[in-house]
Amino acid sequence: MSADPVNILEEAPRQIPIVDCPDVLVVGGGSAGLAAAVAAARSGADTVLMERYGYLGGLATGGMVILLLSLDDGAGTQVIAGLCQELVERLERRNAAIYPAKGEWGSDDPALIEHYRKWGLIWGGVPDRVRYSVAYEPAEFKFIGDQMVVEAGVRLRLHSWATDLVLDGGRISHVICQSKSGRQAIQPKVVIDATGDGDLLPWAGLPHETAKVHVYRWYRMANVEAPEQAIEAAKDKFFPTLGGRFFHTPGENRTLMPWGMSDHIDRRIDPTSVEDLTYAEVESRRLMMEQIDRLQSEVPGFANAYLADAADQLGITETRRLVGDYVLAADDDQRSFDDAIAVTGHWTRYGARYQIPFRALRHGAVTNLLVSGRCISVDRRVHNATKEIPACMATGQAAGTAASLAAAGNGDITAVDVDELRGALLKAGAILTA
Ligand SMILES: Cc1cc2nc3c(=O)[nH]c(=O)nc-3n(C[C@H](O)[C@H](O)[C@H](O)COP(=O)(O)OP(=O)(O)OC[C@H]3O[C@@H](n4cnc5c(N)ncnc54)[C@H](O)[C@@H]3O)c2cc1C
Known part of the structure; x- marks a missing residue:
C-alpha cells in the first residue's frame, strides 16, 4: 500500500530534449515488445524499442520463466507460429531448446507424458496430452532478442524508463523517459504499450482493471547429483500432494525451481506500489534462500x-489490463472474430482456442496507442491464457504489424484496414483462425 504523501512538491516547467521521432515507439522489451518491435520494423516502420533494463525478454528471461506454454491447443494442433515459432527455431539452432517432436503433440502415451512433465511442459489435468511447449536457456533468448532487433533495424534504447506521456487531443504526441542521460522525450506516430504492467494506460486516461497478486521468484540450481532422483526427493519433501514443482532444464545437472519457495509470500501485493515491490523482493529472496538451505541439508x-541463478525480475502475473474496445471473455472460447489477429490455446486446458480480436489491443479514445502482451483487454480467466509467452508474442507481432500500417497513414490505429492487417500477419507466418 502506498504511503500518503506528507507534502507536495510543485515541479517547475522544464525543457525536455526530443531525442527521436520514429514511426513506431514500443515501450517495454519483454516477449511482447520484442515481437512488436521486430514486426513493426520488418513491415517497414522506422521503429524504436524502449526498455528499462539492460536486456530483452522481460519475464521470459529476467523473470526466469523459461517455458513457452504453449504453441498448441492441447489437441495436437499448432495455434501460435510467426515470430514465436521463429524464436523456437533460432533457440534450437543454438542447442538451447527442448520440446516434443511434432509427431508427439497431442499424444496420450503415458511414458511421453511422464517424460515431458518432468521438463515442466505439461500442466493440464487428466487425461493428459503432450503439448507443443518449449524449455529453453534464457541467456540465449536474450542474445537472440538482440539479434532479431538489430537485424530488423530497430533502434534499441536500453536503460530507459518511460515515466509519462503527453496527450494532444485523442492522441499521444510524446512519451517521456528517464535514464542516466536525464529526462528525454520521444515523438512517435504510433505507440505500443508492451510494459506488461500497462504503465501507459493511466497516463493516457484509459479504463483499465488492476490486480493484486502473489509473486514468485524462479531460480535454477546447478551441480545437482542425479537430477531425476533429486527432483523426486525434493518433490516429496516440499510438494507431497501437488505432484511436484521442480523440473529438468537445459544444462547438465541443473534443475529449474519455478515457484522459488514452497509457500507463497504471506500476502498479495500491488505491483504498482514501491512499498509492496520492495517487501516482495526482500521477502521472496529470503524464502528462496531458506528453501535452498533446506534442499542442501x-x-x-x-x-x-x-544456486546457479535467480530471477532478477519478480514473477508478477498481472498488474493492469486495458478495458478496450472488446474485452475477450471466457465464453469466447471457440468463437470466431472477423478481426482476429491471433489465436491461443490454454496451458492447462486441452482443446481451448481463443481467437483474439484486434479490438482487444486498443481503445478508441486514444487513436495512436495499441497494447500487447499481458496487459491486453481480456477478463481474468482469459488472461490466464493470453498472458503466456507465446500468446504475448502473438499479440506483440499483431500490434507491431498494425502500428506499421497505421504509421504509413496518419497514425490512426482505428483506421487500419483489418483485412490488410490479417493478410500481412498471415504472410509473416502467424496463425489467425485455427
Ligand atoms: C510466476 C509466473 C509463472 C509463469 N509461468 C509461465 C510459463 O511457464 N510459461 C509461459 O509461457 N508464461 C508463463 N508466465 C507468463 C509470462 O511469463 C508473462 O506473462 C509474459 O512473459 C509477459 O510478457 P510481456 O512482454 O507482456 O511482459 P513482461 O515480460 O513483463 O515485459 C515487460 C517489459 O517492459 C519493461 N518495462 C516495464 N515498464 C517499463 C517502463 N515504464 N519503461 C520501459 N520499460 C518498461 C520491463 O522491464 C519488461 O522488459 C508466468 C508468469 C509468472 C509471473
Whole structure:
C-alpha cells in the first residue's frame, strides 16, 4: 500500500530534449515488445524499442520463466507460429531448446507424458496430452532478442524508463523517459504499450482493471547429483500432494525451481506500489534462500548443488489490463472474430482456442496507442491464457504489424484496414483462425 504523501512538491516547467521521432515507439522489451518491435520494423516502420533494463525478454528471461506454454491447443494442433515459432527455431539452432517432436503433440502415451512433465511442459489435468511447449536457456533468448532487433533495424534504447506521456487531443504526441542521460522525450506516430504492467494506460486516461497478486521468484540450481532422483526427493519433501514443482532444464545437472519457495509470500501485493515491490523482493529472496538451505541439508542430490541463478525480475502475473474496445471473455472460447489477429490455446486446458480480436489491443479514445502482451483487454480467466509467452508474442507481432500500417497513414490505429492487417500477419507466418 502506498504511503500518503506528507507534502507536495510543485515541479517547475522544464525543457525536455526530443531525442527521436520514429514511426513506431514500443515501450517495454519483454516477449511482447520484442515481437512488436521486430514486426513493426520488418513491415517497414522506422521503429524504436524502449526498455528499462539492460536486456530483452522481460519475464521470459529476467523473470526466469523459461517455458513457452504453449504453441498448441492441447489437441495436437499448432495455434501460435510467426515470430514465436521463429524464436523456437533460432533457440534450437543454438542447442538451447527442448520440446516434443511434432509427431508427439497431442499424444496420450503415458511414458511421453511422464517424460515431458518432468521438463515442466505439461500442466493440464487428466487425461493428459503432450503439448507443443518449449524449455529453453534464457541467456540465449536474450542474445537472440538482440539479434532479431538489430537485424530488423530497430533502434534499441536500453536503460530507459518511460515515466509519462503527453496527450494532444485523442492522441499521444510524446512519451517521456528517464535514464542516466536525464529526462528525454520521444515523438512517435504510433505507440505500443508492451510494459506488461500497462504503465501507459493511466497516463493516457484509459479504463483499465488492476490486480493484486502473489509473486514468485524462479531460480535454477546447478551441480545437482542425479537430477531425476533429486527432483523426486525434493518433490516429496516440499510438494507431497501437488505432484511436484521442480523440473529438468537445459544444462547438465541443473534443475529449474519455478515457484522459488514452497509457500507463497504471506500476502498479495500491488505491483504498482514501491512499498509492496520492495517487501516482495526482500521477502521472496529470503524464502528462496531458506528453501535452498533446506534442499542442501535435507534432500539427497542437492547436498553439493548451488544456486546457479535467480530471477532478477519478480514473477508478477498481472498488474493492469486495458478495458478496450472488446474485452475477450471466457465464453469466447471457440468463437470466431472477423478481426482476429491471433489465436491461443490454454496451458492447462486441452482443446481451448481463443481467437483474439484486434479490438482487444486498443481503445478508441486514444487513436495512436495499441497494447500487447499481458496487459491486453481480456477478463481474468482469459488472461490466464493470453498472458503466456507465446500468446504475448502473438499479440506483440499483431500490434507491431498494425502500428506499421497505421504509421504509413496518419497514425490512426482505428483506421487500419483489418483485412490488410490479417493478410500481412498471415504472410509473416502467424496463425489467425485455427
Ligand atoms: C510466476 C509466473 C509463472 C509463469 N509461468 C509461465 C510459463 O511457464 N510459461 C509461459 O509461457 N508464461 C508463463 N508466465 C507468463 C509470462 O511469463 C508473462 O506473462 C509474459 O512473459 C509477459 O510478457 P510481456 O512482454 O507482456 O511482459 P513482461 O515480460 O513483463 O515485459 C515487460 C517489459 O517492459 C519493461 N518495462 C516495464 N515498464 C517499463 C517502463 N515504464 N519503461 C520501459 N520499460 C518498461 C520491463 O522491464 C519488461 O522488459 C508466468 C508468469 C509468472 C509471473
